[in-house]
Amino acid sequence: MLIVLVVILVIALIAVSAYALIPKPAASKIPIQLWYNNSNHYGSTEVAVALALQNSLSTCGRFQITLKSDIWTVYKENWVNQRMPMFLLGWYPDYFDTDDYISPFMGIAGAKSEGSFYNNSQVDQWVRDEASTSDPNVRADRFTKIQAALAEDVPYVPLFSAPAQAVYVNGVQNVELHPVSFKWFIINKPGATQLNASTSDHIINLDPASAYDFMSIEVINQVFDTLLVYDAKNTTLLPGLAMEVPSRANGGISADGLTYTFHLRSGVTFSDGTALNSSVVKRSIDRVMRLNLDGSAAFLLYDVGALRADHLPGDSAPGVIDTPDATTVVFHLFSPVSFFNQLMAFSVSAPVPWTYNQNGLQPSTAGSVIGTGPYVLTTHVPDQLVVLDKNLAYYNPNLYQSEGIGPIPKMDRVVINIKSTDAALKQDIETKAVDVAFRTISPVDLADLEDRQASLGLTVKHGSSPQIRFLVFNVNLVPNKAVRQAIAYAVDRGAINSLVFLGQATPLYSMIPPDLPYASPVFQSKYGDAQCAASNALLLSLGVAFELQAEIVAVARDR
Amino acid sequence: MARDGSLFAYILTRMFLAIPMLLILLTAVFVILRVLPGDPVLALWGGRSPPPSAIEAARHELGLDQPIAVQYLTYLRKIFTGDFGVSIGGTYTGQSVWSLISGRFPATVEIAIGGMLVASLVGIPLGVLAGAHRDKPVDLAVRIFGTIIWVIPIFWLGLVLQLIFGVWLRWLPANGRWSGADVPCTAPSSCQVRTGMYTVDSLIERNPAHFVNAVAHLLLPSLTLGLVLSGFFAKTVRANMLRTISADFTEAARARGVPGRAVVYKHAFKNALVPVVTVLGLQFAILFAGAVLTEKTFSIEGIGILLLNAVTSKDMSVIQGVVVFYATIIVVISLVIDVIGAMIDPRIRL
Numbered sequence: 001m002l003i004v005l006v007v008i009l010v011i012a013l014i015a016v017s018a019y020a021l022i023p024k025p026a027a028s029k030i031p032i033q034l035w036y037n038n039s040n041h042y043g044s045t046e047v048a049v050a051l052a053l054q055n056s057l058s059t060c061g062r063f064q065i066t067l068k069s070d071i072w073t074v075y076k077e078n079w080v081n082q083r084m085p086m087f088l089l090g091w092y093p094d095y096f097d098t099d100d101y102i103s104p105f106m107g108i109a110g111a112k113s114e115g116s117f118y119n120n121s122q123v124d125q126w127v128r129d130e131a132s133t134s135d136p137n138v139r140a141d142r143f144t145k146i147q148a149a150l151a152e153d154v155p156y157v158p159l160f161s162a163p164a165q166a167v168y169v170n171g172v173q174n175v176e177l178h179p180v181s182f183k184w185f186i187i188n189k190p191g192a193t194q195l196n197a198s199t200s201d202h203i204i205n206l207d208p209a210s211a212y213d214f215m216s217i218e219v220i221n222q223v224f225d226t227l228l229v230y231d232a233k234n235t236t237l238l239p240g241l242a243m244e245v246p247s248r249a250n251g252g253i254s255a256d257g258l259t260y261t262f263h264l265r266s267g268v269t270f271s272d273g274t275a276l277n278s279s280v281v282k283r284s285i286d287r288v289m290r291l292n293l294d295g296s297a298a299f300l301l302y303d304v305g306a307l308r309a310d311h312l313p314g315d316s317a318p319g320v321i322d323t324p325d326a327t328t329v330v331f332h333l334f335s336p337v338s339f340f341n342q343l344m345a346f347s348v349s350a351p352v353p354w355t356y357n358q359n360g361l362q363p364s365t366a367g368s369v370i371g372t373g374p375y376v377l378t379t380h381v382p383d384q385l386v387v388l389d390k391n392l393a394y395y396n397p398n399l400y401q402s403e404g405i406g407p408i409p410k411m412d413r414v415v416i417n418i419k420s421t422d423a424a425l426k427q428d429i430e431t432k433a434v435d436v437a438f439r440t441i442s443p444v445d446l447a448d449l450e451d452r453q454a455s456l457g458l459t460v461k462h463g464s465s466p467q468i469r470f471l472v473f474n475v476n477l478v479p480n481k482a483v484r485q486a487i488a489y490a491v492d493r494g495a496i497n498s499l500v501f502l503g504q505a506t507p508l509y510s511m512i513p514p515d516l517p518y519a520s521p522v523f524q525s526k527y528g529d530a531q532c533a534a535s536n537a538l539l540l541s542l543g544v545a546f547e548l549q550a551e552i553v554a555v556a557r558d559r
Numbered sequence: 560m561a562r563d564g565s566l567f568a569y570i571l572t573r574m575f576l577a578i579p580m581l582l583i584l585l586t587a588v589f590v591i592l593r594v595l596p597g598d599p600v601l602a603l604w605g606g607r608s609p610p611p612s613a614i615e616a617a618r619h620e621l622g623l624d625q626p627i628a629v630q631y632l633t634y635l636r637k638i639f640t641g642d643f644g645v646s647i648g649g650t651y652t653g654q655s656v657w658s659l660i661s662g663r664f665p666a667t668v669e670i671a672i673g674g675m676l677v678a679s680l681v682g683i684p685l686g687v688l689a690g691a692h693r694d695k696p697v698d699l700a701v702r703i704f705g706t707i708i709w710v711i712p713i714f715w716l717g718l719v720l721q722l723i724f725g726v727w728l729r730w731l732p733a734n735g736r737w738s739g740a741d742v743p744c745t746a747p748s749s750c751q752v753r754t755g756m757y758t759v760d761s762l763i764e765r766n767p768a769h770f771v772n773a774v775a776h777l778l779l780p781s782l783t784l785g786l787v788l789s790g791f792f793a794k795t796v797r798a799n800m801l802r803t804i805s806a807d808f809t810e811a812a813r814a815r816g817v818p819g820r821a822v823v824y825k826h827a828f829k830n831a832l833v834p835v836v837t838v839l840g841l842q843f844a845i846l847f848a849g850a851v852l853t854e855k856t857f858s859i860e861g862i863g864i865l866l867l868n869a870v871t872s873k874d875m876s877v878i879q880g881v882v883v884f885y886a887t888i889i890v891v892i893s894l895v896i897d898v899i900g901a902m903i904d905p906r907i908r909l
Binding site: 040041070071073074076089090091094113114194202212213292293294295298311361379383415418419423427 | 596597598599600601602603604607608609610613620647649650652659718726732733734736738740742855857871872
C-alpha cells in the first residue's frame with residue numbers, strides 16, 4: 001500500500017515538474033501604455049477621450065491598455081525623452097497652409113520634436129518639396145505621397161477635429177466661427193453700442209513678439225492688423241496693411257520663390273497717431289527675431305520663414321528685408337517658403353510702433369498695446385477683463401463690404417470677461433449676463449444649452465475648428481508597424497465622438513483636416529473605425545503578440 | 560532673552576526666530592521644485608517645438624544652465640532684494656511675479672475678509688448660544704449644523720448657492736468680481752490711491768453704484784467660504800464657552816449674585832474668546848493664501864488660482880514667489896497674534 005502511495009506521489013511530482021517546464025503559449029493580450037496629460041492642456045475632456053480610446057482598443061480583445069497621465073510640463077519632457085510609447089496630442093496651426101499639418105509631424109526634425117521619432121528620408125524629401133514650391137501640381141503629388149506614407153507607417157493616428165462653438169443671445173449678428181481667428185470686430189448687436197462677452201480662455205500677454213497662445217493672439221488680432229488678413233468667413237488672404245496679396249502673377253513673388261514684395265497703403269497710422277511705413281515693418285520683424293522671447297513664435301520668422309541664413313535668432317542681415325521706399329518692403333528669403341504670405345498674416349508679423357520696447361517684452365496694459373487694427377485696448381485687468389474700444393483712425397472699415405458686412409468695427413465697445421471655469425461661462429450666457437460666450441463651453445453644458453436654446457432665447461452655433469487631435473506612436477518604442485496598424489484598425493472615432501463630445505466633434509482620417517487643400521481621408525479608406533476583426537487578423541497573421549509583449553516588457557524594464 | 564518679561568524683548572525674539580524659519584522654507588521650496596520631474600522650458604511652447612537654439616536661449620535667459628549652487632545663491636539674493644523675477648510657466652510667461660501676486664492679492668483679501676465676516680457673524684453667536692445651553696435642543700441643533708456645514712464640500716455649497724441665487728432667482732451675479740467695463744479706479748486719474756479691492760476702491764471713488772456692484776459679487780463667495788468656516792467657529796467657541804462656564808471665576812460670579820445672562824455674555828464669553836481669537840487669526844491667515852476652491856468655483860482670480868496654475872505648469876518663479884509671500888504673511892500674522900496674546904496674558908512671555 002505504501003509503495004503504491006509513493007509511486008503515485010512520484011508520478012504526481014514528475015507531472016507537476018513537467019507541466020512547469022512546458023513552454024507557455026503566447027499571452028493573448030498585448031500590453032501597452034496610453035498616456036494623456038492631466039492638466040487640462042486640451043480642456044476638461046481629456047480623461048474622457050483617453051478612457052473612450054482605451055475602451056475602443058480593449059474591446060477588440062487583443063490589447064491591454066494601461067492609462068497613464070502626467071501634468072503638461074512632465075508630459076512634454078516625457079515625449080522628448082522617449083518615455084511614452086503611445087500618447088494623445090493636439091495641434092493648432094500657426095499658419096493656415098497644409099504644410100503646417102505635415103512638416104511638424106512627417107519631416108524628420110518635426111517628428112523628433114513631436115515625439116514620434118518617425119524617420120523616413122524619402123518622406124522628408126517630399127516634405128521639403130511641398131514646402132518650397134507653390135506649384136499646385138507638385139504640392140498635390142507630394143501631399144498624396146506623404147499621406148499614403150502616413151497611413152502605411154502609422155506614426156500617428158488622426159482622431160478628430162475639436163469642435164468650435166459659440167453661444168449668443170438671439171439677435172446678435174455676424175458671429176462667425178472663423179477657422180483662423182474669431183473676429184469680434186464684425187459682430188453686431190443691433191440697437192446697442194456695447195457687446196459683452198465671456199470666455200474661459202486666458203490671455204498671457206499682448207505683445208505680438210511674444211504671444212503664442214490662442215486667446216492672446218485672438219485679442220491681438222482685434223488690435224493689430226497684419227500685412228495680409230483673412231477673409232471674414234474663410235481662409236482666403238486679403239490685403240491688409242499691404243495693398244495687394246503678393247503672387248507670381250502680380251510680380252509680388254519672384255519666379256524662384258525667394259523674393260516677396262509688399263506695397264503698403266499710404267497714410268495708415270497706429271492708434272497712437274504715429275505713421276506706419278516700411279521702416280516700421282522691418283523694425284517690427286527684426287524686433288521679433290532679435291528678442292526671440294521665451295515661448296514665442298519668433299522661430300517662424302528666422303527659421304521656418306527663412307529670414308536668417310543660419311536659422312538662428314537675430315536681426316535680419318543687411319538687404320534681407322529691403323525698404324526701397326516708405327511704402328515698399330521686400331523680403332529676400334534664404335530658401336523658398338511657399339506659405340510666406342500666411343506667415344505675414346500671423347500675429348507674430350504684426351507691425352508695432354517705433355516706440356515699442358526694443359529690449360524686451362512690451363507691457364500688456366492699456367495704453368501700451370498699440371496697433372493698427374479696428375479696436376484699441378482701453379482696459380486690461382489680467383485674467384479678468386479686456387475692454388476694446390473702436391479705433392477711430394482705423395484705415396480699413398470697408399474690408400468686408402463685399403461680403404455684406406458693413407463698416408467695421410461694428411460695435412463701439414467690446415467687453416470680454418475672462419472666467420476661470422467653463423461652468424462660469426455657461427452661467428454667464430444662461431443668465432444673459434453677456435451677449436456672447438466663446439471658448440470653451442463643455443460638451444455637456446453645450447448640449448444642455450442647445451436643448452433649451454429656444455426657451456432661453458439663445459443660439460448655439462457649431463463650426464469646424466482647425467485644431468486636430470491625434471494619437472502619437474513613438475516608433476522607437478513601438479517599432480512594429482503591424483502593431484501600429486492594428487491599433488489604427490481598432491480605434492473607434494465614433495465612440496469617442498458620441499461618448500465624449502456628444503456628437504459635436506468631427507472624426508478625422510488624415511493629419512490634414514478635410515477643409516484644407518490636398519486633404520485625403522487615408523485612414524478611412526485603409527482602416528475605417530472599430531475594425532476589430534481586421535485588427536486581430538493582422539496581429540495573428542504576423543504572430544506579433546508574443547514578440548510585442550517581449551518588446552514592451554523590455555521597454556518597461558529599461559526605464 | 561525674554562525672561563525679564565519685557566514685551567519688547569519678546570517681540571524681538573519672535574522676529575529673530577522668523578528669519579531661520581523663512582530661510583528653511585525658501586531652501587525647501589528651491590530644492591523641491593528642482594527635484595520634481597518636468598521641464599518648464601520645454602513646456603513654454605505648448606504643443607509646438609521650436610528649434611533647439613530657441614530652447615537653449617530660454618534656458619540661458621532664465622539662468623537654468625547655471626550650476627545649482629549659483630542658481631540657489633541668485634535665488635536668495637533676488638528674494639532678499641525684493642526681486643521675485645518673471646514667470647517661466649506656460650500660463651503667465653514673461654510676466655513679473657510681483658505684479659502677478661499684487662494683482663491678485665486684493666481679490667483674495669476681499670473674499671477672506673468677507674468669509675471671515677460671515678463665519679464670525681454666524682459661527683460665534685451660534686457657539687455662544689450652544690455653550691450657554693449645553694445639552695439643550697439648541698445646543699444639539701448647533702452641533703449638528705456645525706458638523707454638517709463643516710463637512711460639506713465647499714465647491715458643492717458654492718455651486719448650490721450659484722444655482723439658486725445666481726441662475727434661478729438671478730438676485731446676485733453668479734460669478735466673477737465685477738460686471739461691466741468700468742472697473743473701479745482704472746480710468747485715468749479717477750482715484751489717488753488704488754487698492755485693487757473693488758469694495759474699497761469704489762468707496763474711494765465715492766461711487767455707490769460701483770460699491771453695490773462690488774458687494775453683490777462678493778456675497779456668494781463670502782457666504783460659501785463663511786458658512787463652511789462658521790461650523791468650525793461655532794464648535795471652537797462652544798468648546799471654549801463650556802470650559803469658561805464651568806471655570807471658578809464664573810462660579811464665583813454666580814455665587815455673588817451676578818445674573819445668569821451677564822455671567823454667560825460678560826464673563827464666560829469674554830474669556831472664551833482669548834483662545835478663539837488665536838485660532839481664528841490663524842484661520843484668517845490661511846485664507847490669505849487663497850481659498851482655491853472658492854476662487855475657482857466663483858471664477859475669482861486670486862492667489863489660490865495663481866498658485867494652482869503655477870503648480871500645474873511648474874512655474875518655479877511664481878511658486879517660489881507665492882510661497883515666500885504666503886510664508887511672510889503667516890509669519891507676520893503669527894507674530895501679531897503672539898504679541899496680542901502676550902499683551903493680554905503676561906504669562907505667555909515668561
